[in-house]
Amino acid sequence: AQSVTQLGSHVSVSEGALVLLRCNYSSSVPPYLFWYVQYPNQGLQLLLKYTSAATLVKGINGFEAEFKKSETSFHLTKPSAHMSDAAEYFCAVSDQGGGYQKVTFGTGTKLQVIP
Amino acid sequence: DTAVSQTPKYLVTQMGNDKSIKCEQNLGHDTMYWYKQDSKKFLKIMFSYNNKELIINETVPNRFSPKSPDKAHLNLHINSLELGDSAVYFCASSLGGGELFFGEGSRLTVL
Numbered sequence: 001a002q003s004v005t006q007l008g009s010h011v012s013v014s015e016g017a018l019v020l021l022r023c024n025y026s027s028s029v030p031p032y033l034f035w036y037v038q039y040p041n042q043g044l045q046l047l048l049k050y051t052s053a054a055t056l057v058k059g060i061n062g063f064e065a066e067f068k069k070s071e072t073s074f075h076l077t078k079p080s081a082h083m084s085d086a087a088e089y090f091c092a093v094s095d096q097g098g099g100y101q102k103v104t105f106g107t108g109t110k111l112q113v114i115p
Numbered sequence: 116d117t118a119v120s121q122t123p124k125y126l127v128t129q130m131g132n133d134k135s136i137k138c139e140q141n142l143g144h145d146t147m148y149w150y151k152q153d154s155k156k157f158l159k160i161m162f163s164y165n166n167k168e169l170i171i172n173e174t175v176p177n178r179f180s181p182k183s184p185d186k187a188h189l190n191l192h193i194n195s196l197e198l199g200d201s202a203v204y205f206c207a208s209s210l211g212g213g214e215l216f217f218g219e220g221s222r223l224t225v226l
Contacts, residue, residue: 032212032213036215041219041220042220043119043205043217043218043219044158044205044207044215045217046214046215046216049212049213049214051212088156090158092213101211101212102163102171103160103213103215105157105158107155107156108156108158
């Protein structure tokens with residue numbers, strides 16, 4: 001069974017500071033990994049995904065994540081936080097099998113940006 | 116035009132009642148899902164359909180019954196509602212590869 005663990009349910013950063021949200025995965029097969037963002041009272045939207053091509057993945061809104069197999073990690077970073085980045089962030093995993101995939105989400109990290 | 120739309124957005128009902136949530140996607144995707152998000156924001160997959168066929172059925176009480184009349188629609192009917200059913204229910208669709216497109220959610224409150 002696949003799973004992801006997000007370290008830290010709440011992260012606070014100052015505007016302009018580095019954002020680092022941590023995610024570790026567990027998978028018996030090569031995984032696909034994702035970061036999703038959820039703004040208040042909205043559905044989730046995809047920020048970026050890793051599908052075994054480049055290990056450094058760039059996403060929308062200046063976010064990026066690096067796949068590190070040796071550390072089973074897929075941490076999300078952004079060099080400079082904006083107020084608009086305040087939201088809930090979810091790491092997710094699915095297997096690379098063909099056809100339909102079951103996507104399993106982490107417990108989420110709420111990002112607060114302090115002006 | 117909304118890609119994945121759910122109705123209603125809010126439901127408030129009494130314990131024991133039956134309610135339905137409807138979902139439609141206009142993305143041409145073959146796979147659709149229902150997820151439940153609890154008050155702590157934890158997301159749990161409930162069901163998945165691929166081209167009208169049920170392919171994922173997690174451990175969900177049989178009071179929950181999904182129905183997919185065609186590949187663009189996935190509905191969720193809940194019988195005999197309980198307090199613990201209060202949550203936000205999200206519909207999502209996918210072309211494959213694990214990338215999901217979510218609706219805005221349907222917030223169910225059971226009193």
